[in-house]
Amino acid sequence: MVARGEVDGAPDARGRKPSRKRQTRRAQVLEVAARMFHERGYQTTTTQEIGAELGLLKGSIYYYISSKEDLLFELIEQYHEETRGYFEAIVGSDRPPVAKIRELIITSTAHTARHLSRSSLFYTEWRALSEERQQVILAERERHEKALISWIAQAQADGDVRADVDPKLTALAIFGMVNSVYRWFRPDGRRSAEEVGEAFCALAVDGLLVH
Amino acid sequence: MVARGEVDGAPDARGRKPSRKRQTRRAQVLEVAARMFHERGYQTTTTQEIGAELGLLKGSIYYYISSKEDLLFELIEQYHEETRGYFEAIVGSDRPPVAKIRELIITSTAHTARHLSRSSLFYTEWRALSEERQQVILAERERHEKALISWIAQAQADGDVRADVDPKLTALAIFGMVNSVYRWFRPDGRRSAEEVGEAFCALAVDGLLVH
Numbered sequence: 225m226v227a228r229g230e231v232d233g234a235p236d237a238r239g240r241k242p243s244r245k246r247q248t249r250r251a252q253v254l255e256v257a258a259r260m261f262h263e264r265g266y267q268t269t270t271t272q273e274i275g276a277e278l279g280l281l282k283g284s285i286y287y288y289i290s291s292k293e294d295l296l297f298e299l300i301e302q303y304h305e306e307t308r309g310y311f312e313a314i315v316g317s318d319r320p321p322v323a324k325i326r327e328l329i330i331t332s333t334a335h336t337a338r339h340l341s342r343s344s345l346f347y348t349e350w351r352a353l354s355e356e357r358q359q360v361i362l363a364e365r366e367r368h369e370k371a372l373i374s375w376i377a378q379a380q381a382d383g384d385v386r387a388d389v390d391p392k393l394t395a396l397a398i399f400g401m402v403n404s405v406y407r408w409f410r411p412d413g414r415r416s417a418e419e420v421g422e423a424f425c426a427l428a429v430d431g432l433l434v435h
Numbered sequence: 436m437v438a439r440g441e442v443d444g445a446p447d448a449r450g451r452k453p454s455r456k457r458q459t460r461r462a463q464v465l466e467v468a469a470r471m472f473h474e475r476g477y478q479t480t481t482t483q484e485i486g487a488e489l490g491l492l493k494g495s496i497y498y499y500i501s502s503k504e505d506l507l508f509e510l511i512e513q514y515h516e517e518t519r520g521y522f523e524a525i526v527g528s529d530r531p532p533v534a535k536i537r538e539l540i541i542t543s544t545a546h547t548a549r550h551l552s553r554s555s556l557f558y559t560e561w562r563a564l565s566e567e568r569q570q571v572i573l574a575e576r577e578r579h580e581k582a583l584i585s586w587i588a589q590a591q592a593d594g595d596v597r598a599d600v601d602p603k604l605t606a607l608a609i610f611g612m613v614n615s616v617y618r619w620f621r622p623d624g625r626r627s628a629e630e631v632g633e634a635f636c637a638l639a640v641d642g643l644l645v646h
Contacts (some may be wrong), residue, residue, distance in 0.1 A: 265562045267478040325643070347618075348559060351476045376643070385643045393626065393634045394643070396619055397612050404611025407558075415604065423604045431642020432536070432587070432596045432605065 250288045252278055254302070257295045262341035266296055266349040296349055297357050303342040304364045307335060311368060321375040322384050326429055328372060330421035333402045337409040337417035344406040369395050398428050461499045463489055465513070468506045473552035477507055477560040507560060508568050514553040515575045518546060522579060532586040533595050537640055539583060541632035544613045548620040548628035555617040580606055609639050 256277050260269045271292050275285035289295050310331045314324050336343045346361065353361070372395040379385035401424055409420065467488050471480045482503050486496035500506050521542045525535050547554045557572065564572070583606040590596035612635055620631065 268562075322644070351479075379643075384645060386641075386645055389637065389643060390626075390634055393631060394638055396615070397635050397638050400615025400618070401608050401612040404607070404615060407611070408607055415601075420604065423601055424608050426600065427605055427608050427639060427642070429643050430597075431638075431644075432590075432600060432640050433533070433642075434595060434597055435646040 246288070249278075253285060253288045254295065254299060258299050258341040258345070261296065261299070261349060262344050266292075266345070266352050271295070293353065293357075296345060297353055299342050300346050300353075300361055303339055303346070304361065306339070307332065307364075307368075310335065311371075315371055320384070321379040321382065322429070324375045325372065325379065326425050328368075328375075329398060329402060329425040329428055330418070332368075333405055333421035333424045334417040336403060336405045337411075337420055340406050340409060340411075343403070347403065347406070369399065372398065401428065457499070460489075464496060464499045465506065465510060469510050469552040469556070472507065472510070472560060473555050477503075477556070477563050482506070504564065504568075507556060508564055510553050511557050511564075511572055514550055514557070515572065517550070518543065518575075518579075521546065522582075526582055531595070532590040532593065533640070535586045536583065536590065537636050539579075539586075540609060540613060540636040540639055541629070543579075544616055544632035544635045545628040547614060547616045548622075548631055551617050551620060551622075554614070558614065558617070580610065583609065612639065 253274065257269075257274050260274055260277065269292075271285050271289070272282060274295075275282070278285075311328075314327050314331070317324065317327075319327075350358065373391045376385055376389070376391040376394055380387055380389070380391070405420060405424075409417070411417075415423075464485065468480075468485050471485055471488065480503075482496050482500070483493060485506075486493070489496075522539075525538050525542070528535065528538075530538075561569065584602045587596055587600070587602035587605055591598055591600070591602070616631060616635075620628070622628075626634075
């Protein structure tokens with residue numbers, strides 16, 4: 225696994241502080257890998273091709289990374305790292321459950337749309353990770369799912385959400401909708417990431433019908 | 436490409452009628468391939484492994500199929516073939532647009548849940564098909580999308596659906612939700628395919644809130 229210190233500039237296990245140049249280069253390797261895995265698929269992209277895209281000599285990409293699977297895992301982890309920021313803020317707020325539900329849908333849809341390549345990797349390249357690493361990522365997803373389920377149940381108890389909806393099934397439907405954005409969203413399209421988030425939220429919370 | 440005649444028992448291009456035994460064996464090859472591609476991924480499953488699972492001698496699987504990509508394409512095509520049945524019935528009915536929207540969500544969610552391995556192949560193994568074959572499948576998906584968009588727009592004109600929803604964005608959200616079912620649905624779970632369809636429909640059409 226790639227040591228966390230290599231990412232944030234902290235000393236590595238042997239007490240070496242990575243050079244600024246190496247850190248910059250490493251970030252470039254991750255960016256290029258994200259784009260190539262997304263566009264061409266993880267299985268068919270080689271570390272050598274990623275290195276070549278950056279003008280690296282054959283084999284020297286291993287100065288920055290340990291293996292292709294490490295790259296994939298780190299990209300997905302980076303994505304989750306970023307989701308933690310907004311997720312904890314919503315969890316910690318004292319707003320009513322329906323407001324939390326709305327905010328989670330809007331924010332996570334927009335976040336998925338803004339990070340197309342990294343978010344797509346989770347769904348399309350899932351199987352390529354080791355069992356142990358799949359568990360790490362699954363645990364993170366489960367936290368989000370459980371939070372949404374509990375907000376739906378609380379909102380039912382408050383009388384705001386219909387008593388006949390199944391909180392778990394509804395949470396799965398909402399995440400299915402939110403996470404599908406990476407399949408079609410284009411940054412230069414007619415709708416911004418936030419507008420898509422607002423529209424998805426309106427559909428799931430308010431429904432289609434005129435009341 | 437695999438000739439259609441080999442599937443339904445009609446004579447092939449050279450006028451040969453496939454034997455019953457060969458047809459049965461061919462259907463088994465497709466079933467096993469669907470399961471193995473779904474469980475282990477298309478890239479990492481070989482035709483030899485599919486043959487071995489059926490007790491076929493090395494290489495003799497090519498008596499039933501032409502290539503691994505043919506298998507994948509045919510499995511996705513079989514799935515679409517089945518969707519055409521319910522889709523045309525909804526398109527051809529004279530029910531109001533909101534009823535068509537409800538029926539499409541319920542039926543296609545249940546259909547996806549009932550055909551987990553084939554439906555998952557479309558999303559997870561998409562890239563493995565040739566450009567030309569991707570186009571065939573995209574065209575079919577586009578027909579469904581256009582129909583749903585037009586029903587939402589008609590329902591808006593009738594005053595049944597809120598004027599502020601974007602028909603295209605809503606259709607994408609609905610298909611995203613419907614198609615995500617393959618990721619978690621289990622045939623032996625606490626909800627049937629139809630119940631999941633009803634729940635998804637209620638969420639998208641009626642929303643969460645008490646009115």
